[in-house]
Amino acid sequence: MIESLIIGALTTVLPLISVLAINYLTLRWRTWMTARFVERWTEHPAYYQLERDNVISNSDQRVAEDINLFTDVTINLSTNIINVLVNMVTFTIVLWGLSGALSISLGSTTLSIPGYMVIVVYLYSVAHLALAHWLGKVLIGVNMNKQTVEADFRFLGMQVRENAEQIAFFEGGERERRRLFSRFERVRANTLLMMRKTFRLNFFQSFFSQVFSPLPTLLALPLLLSGKITMGGLTQITMAYGTLLSTLSFFPQAYQSFTNWMALSNRLRDLLWALNKARDKPSGILLKHQGTRLQCENLTLRQPDGSLLSHLPHWQVQAGERWVIRGRSGCGKSTLLRACAGLWPYGEGTIIAPESVRTLFLPQKSYIPVGTLKSALTYPLEPDVFTDQQCQQALIDCCLEAHAASLTQFDRWQQVLSGGEQQRLAMARVLLHKPEMLFLDEATSALDPQTENRLYQALIDQLPNCTLISVAHRKELEHFHPHILTLTAR
Numbered sequence: 001m002i003e004s005l006i007i008g009a010l011t012t013v014l015p016l017i018s019v020l021a022i023n024y025l026t027l028r029w030r031t032w033m034t035a036r037f038v039e040r041w042t043e044h045p046a047y048y049q050l051e052r053d054n055v056i057s058n059s060d061q062r063v064a065e066d067i068n069l070f071t072d073v074t075i076n077l078s079t080n081i082i083n084v085l086v087n088m089v090t091f092t093i094v095l096w097g098l099s100g101a102l103s104i105s106l107g108s109t110t111l112s113i114p115g116y117m118v119i120v121v122y123l124y125s126v127a128h129l130a131l132a133h134w135l136g137k138v139l140i141g142v143n144m145n146k147q148t149v150e151a152d153f154r155f156l157g158m159q160v161r162e163n164a165e166q167i168a169f170f171e172g173g174e175r176e177r178r179r180l181f182s183r184f185e186r187v188r189a190n191t192l193l194m195m196r197k198t199f200r201l202n203f204f205q206s207f208f209s210q211v212f213s214p215l216p217t218l219l220a221l222p223l224l225l226s227g228k229i230t231m232g233g234l235t236q237i238t239m240a241y242g243t244l245l246s247t248l249s250f251f252p253q254a255y256q257s258f259t260n261w262m263a264l265s266n267r268l269r270d271l272l273w274a275l276n277k278a279r280d281k282p283s284g285i286l287l288k289h290q291g292t293r294l295q296c297e298n299l300t301l302r303q304p305d306g307s308l309l310s311h312l313p314h315w316q317v318q319a320g321e322r323w324v325i326r327g328r329s330g331c332g333k334s335t336l337l338r339a340c341a342g343l344w345p346y347g348e349g350t351i352i353a354p355e356s357v358r359t360l361f362l363p364q365k366s367y368i369p370v371g372t373l374k375s376a377l378t379y380p381l382e383p384d385v386f387t388d389q390q391c392q393q394a395l396i397d398c399c400l401e402a403h404a405a406s407l408t409q410f411d412r413w414q415q416v417l418s419g420g421e422q423q424r425l426a427m428a429r430v431l432l433h434k435p436e437m438l439f440l441d442e443a444t445s446a447l448d449p450q451t452e453n454r455l456y457q458a459l460i461d462q463l464p465n466c467t468l469i470s471v472a473h474r475k476e477l478e479h480f481h482p483h484i485l486t487l488t489a490r
Contacts, residue, residue, distance in 0.1 A: 020073060030071040037063050037268075040275045048343060049278035053304065056274040058151035062267055066147065070264040073171035077257060084250045091244040092118055098237045105163070117241055118197055125248035128208055136201045136259055142194045143263030149186040156183050162415065198256060198420040207253060283345030292319045294340065294437070294467070299349035301332040301339060309335055310487045312349070317437075317483075319354070322460075322468040324478055327487035333471045336487065337361065337439050354467075360435035362443040366426035368414040372405040377428055386432055394428040397458050407460040427455045430463075437467040449476055456480045 039064060041047050050059050099117035113119070155275035158189060160176050167176055251258075285299070294317040301309040317323055325333050338344035340351055341361055353359075368376045374383045379390050392404040400421065417425060423446050430438060438459070444452040453476070459468065460480065470481060478484065 010184060012326065022079060024388050025072050025233075026075045027074070029174045030068055033067045033359075034063065034073065037067060037271070037275075040272070040279075043278050046275050048461055049281065050245075050274055052343075053278075053281075055277060056270060058155070059147060059271060061147065061151040061154075062271045064172070066217075066264050066271075067429040068269060070261070072114060073257060073261045073264065077254070077261060080254070082115075084247055087247040088244065091247060095121070095237070095240040095244050098240055112370070117237065118244075120215070121241060121245050121424070122213060123246065125245070125251070127247065127381065128205070128252045129203060129255075131208060132201065132255040136197070136255045139194065139197055139259035140254060140262045140266070142197060143260050144266055145190050145265060146194065149183075151188050153180070153187050154181045156180060201255065206246070208469065209249075217294045224291055231436070236389055247424045261481050281345060283342075284348045285345060286350045287342045288352050290352060292354050292357070293317060293352075294469075295352040296336075297350045297352075299336075299339070301335050302348075304345075304346055304348045309347075312336070312393060312487070314453070315470065315485060317467060319467055320465050321483055322481045323470070323483040323485055325469065325471045325485045326473075326480035333487055334363075334441050337441050337469070337471065340439065354437060357437050358433070358435045358438045359439070360430060360433055361439045362426050362441065363441040364423075364445055365419075366422060366429075366443075368417070368422060368425065370412050370414075371443065372408050373403060373413060376434060377407075377425060379429065381433070390432060392432045395425075397431055397462075398424040398428040398455060400424050400428060423447060424451070424455065426461070430459065434463060435466060438463070438469070440468070440470040442471055442473070445473075445479075449474070452477070 025384050041059065047059070051058055056062075064388050095116040096118050156179060160180070167173065175350075205375055258298055261322075284302075293314075296315040299312040299315070301311075303309060309330075310327075325336065335344055339347065340353060341359075367379070369379055372383065374386075374388070374391055378386050378393065388407055395401065395404045403421075413425075414422070423444055426443060444455060447455070454476065459466070468481070470477060
């Protein structure tokens with residue numbers, strides 16, 4: 001009685017433990033892969049280079065979803081293959097013993113084929129797999145495209161959500177509807193293609209199986225007619241043949257899963273290739289860090305296609321100086337700042353940047369992460385680096401008094417704050433971080449002149465020794481910058 005209870009308990013618990021172990025293994029593997037890919041994605045900075053050069057699409061989806069699907073499909077296929085191999089060895093031995101040898105008379109010679117039914121079932125399975133590969137190999141590309149078109153459709157919907165106010169002002173709902181339907185048409189077309197190819201694969205697999213279903217009985221008939229086996233033996237052979245065939249049929253029947261696995265593997269391989277390419281991409285602009293001044297020598301800035309933006313024979317900025325960069329649109333003002341940050345490889349020349357100097361770059365539209373206002377204000381540092389009093393004072397100094405009491409409020413501040421408020425928040429970051437060198441790329445373009453002057457005056461008062469380089473169009477800012485660099489397009 002006790003033994004029966006123990007056996008029953010083990011029978012119930014062991015499968016549950018097996019499922020739990022497999023799920024845990026899958027999670028551990030996904031965690032490991034995600035950590036490696038995220039580490040590669042966020043260094044050098046590869047994430048910017050992938051988007052700048054349009055090297056690969058939907059890198060975020062490949063990290064967030066493809067790794068999850070890849071680990072799940074791989075573990076499932078691996079466990080099934082292990083079961084198949086165990087059953088294959090077991091029933092190959094069983095069928096080999098049951099089928100015996102087939103004797104074929106060739107004149108005066110008798111040809112004996114031992115385990116002939118095993119040979120036939122393996123030949124049949126190879127033919128079945130070859131048919132599945134011939135009909136189903138196209139599904140690899142279709143599955144890869146599925147991930148791409150689904151991600152593109154989702155990205156467009158995300159754009160509508162994040163820019164809802166601007167779209168509403170333009171009354172662009174009808175245009176966005178057409179864009180969404182147009183993007184979804186690619187999803188629908190790819191799904192229909194997958195349905196057709198899958199149906200064709202399944203139809204021919206089913207047809208192939210039905211046509212050859214009488215084969216084991218026909219193969220065993222010579223043994224029955226010669227008296228080597230009885231009807232019971234025929235039944236045993238047929239069952240063993242069917243079991244081995246069912247085991248071997250896993251590979252052609254799971255071919256669609258294999259194509260999905262191959263598509264996921266290819267997408268992750270392509271992402272890894274793109275990350276390596278971004279990391280190893282040579283730059284025509286030599287960036288060195290030494291001394292305390294910023295210096296450009298024979299600097300030529302180009303577009304990615306090689307066309308010339310501007311040429312700067314010599315430019316030198318001493319520590320503590322304040323410069324404004326002027327020039328018409330498209331002459332390379334923002335590109336010069338990118339080159340100084342090491343983010344622009346297209347061009348030639350040398351940039352010598354200060355060594356061991358706290359540097360901060362503010363673009364026209366700064367990134368504001370989702371979270372508390374304090375975490376948005378202190379980015380990229382952690383919120384606990386600064387006290388609440390420091391953060392509140394920075395907000396007050398940058399004309400954001402209304403938000404000084406909202407430091408712990410969690411929100412999507414990129415959508416909550418207006419364009420001008422976002423630029424004031426970015427300037428408040430500057431007052432908190434206190435950089436020794438500051439680059440402003442039209443960072444106050446959304447502000448009225450009075451507020452703009454107040455923020456620049458706060459920068460100069462609180463950071464008197466900061467090296468300041470501003471890209472601006474308004475002449476009113478020139479009195480904050482004793483030095484002017486004018487870029488001209490060539």
